[in-house]
Amino acid sequence: EVQLVQSGAEVKKPGESLKISCKASGYTFSTYWIAWVRQMPGKGLEWMGIIYPDDSDTRYGPSFEGLVTISADKSITTAYLQWDSLKPSDSAMYYCARAGESGGVSNWGQGTLVTVSS
Amino acid sequence: DLQMTQSPSSLSASVGDRVTISCRASQGISDFLAWYQQRPGKVPKLLIYGASTLQSGVSSRFSGSGSDTYFTLTISNLQPEDVATYYCQRYGSAPWTFGPGTKVELK
Numbered sequence: 001e002v003q004l005v006q007s008g009a010e011v012k013k014p015g016e017s018l019k020i021s022c023k024a025s026g027y028t029f030s031t032y033w034i035a036w037v038r039q040m041p042g043k044g045l046e047w048m049g050i051i052y053p054d055d056s057d058t059r060y061g062p063s064f065e066g067l068v069t070i071s072a073d074k075s076i077t078t079a080y081l082q083w084d085s086l087k088p089s090d091s092a093m094y095y096c097a098r099a100g101e102s103g104g105v106s107n108w109g110q111g112t113l114v115t116v117s118s
Numbered sequence: 119d120l121q122m123t124q125s126p127s128s129l130s131a132s133v134g135d136r137v138t139i140s141c142r143a144s145q146g147i148s149d150f151l152a153w154y155q156q157r158p159g160k161v162p163k164l165l166i167y168g169a170s171t172l173q174s175g176v177s178s179r180f181s182g183s184g185s186d187t188y189f190t191l192t193i194s195n196l197q198p199e200d201v202a203t204y205y206c207q208r209y210g211s212a213p214w215t216f217g218p219g220t221k222v223e224l225k
Contacts (some may be wrong), residue, residue: 035214037162044219045154045162045205050212059212062119095161103167104152104209111161 002026004096004109011115012086019082020112022096029077030054033099036070036081039111040092050099051079086116120145122208122217132225137193139220141206146186150210153182153191156219157202166191167209198224 007021022034036048049060053072060070072079079096093111100106121144131137141151149169156162164173166182169189179194193200201224206217 037216044203045156045207045216047207047214047216050214061213061215097162099209100152100164100167100173102171103150104154104164104173104207105162105214106164106167106173108161108163 002098002107004098004107006094006096006109006112009113009115011117014087014116014118015085016116017082017084018086018114019080020094020114022079022081022109024077024079024098027098029072030074034072034079035097035099035105036068036079037095037097037105038064038092039095048081048094053077053079086114088116088118090114091116119213120147120208120215122206122215124204124206124217124220126220127218128221128223130223130225131196133196133198135196137196137200137222139191139193139204139206139222141184141189141191141217143187143189143208147208147210149185150208151182151184151189152207152209153180154205154207155200155202156205157199162205165204193222196222196224 005023033050035050038046048064051058096109097105098107151169153166154162170182203219203221
């Protein structure tokens, strides 16, 4: 069974750094794209970017390029999303998700709630 | 950049109704189009990919059609468990942009 288990909720202050994780199991981690999706409170889904763990090929959405870093560690089948300097506007639910066999994003993590407040 | 739009932004329908949601891409995307359902407080769920292929395990009351720039998601015989926000998404070439969503409520 494909499972994506994300790290727990975080409360951070503006300017702090953060790295959240997404542990994958039940499939060959290296050969499926992993996406990160943001959902701000009461708002829609925003595609942040994707990574192909086998070669770390990474693509970012225009609104997120340079603001976050997506990475993956094949040895522990885990993908990451990180910020160097958080802002209150980064407060949101963040989902990792695996690309489907034939299209779309078929498997989702449970989400990680990030709250940034002074 | 490619933009995805959806209409309507929300709708209210009765149990048993047939509901259709539209999604438009600002450029042709062939059939690289997926639909998702997100119930309140829940994780999104893939319903359809390839514009019209039903994801395994998804109710046959859901169907998708379209290609290039215009797509539709139809829910037949609307049920209370269909109350959710529905999103279209372009995939294939990055960015895999989502549409803004359509909220479906019961009358």
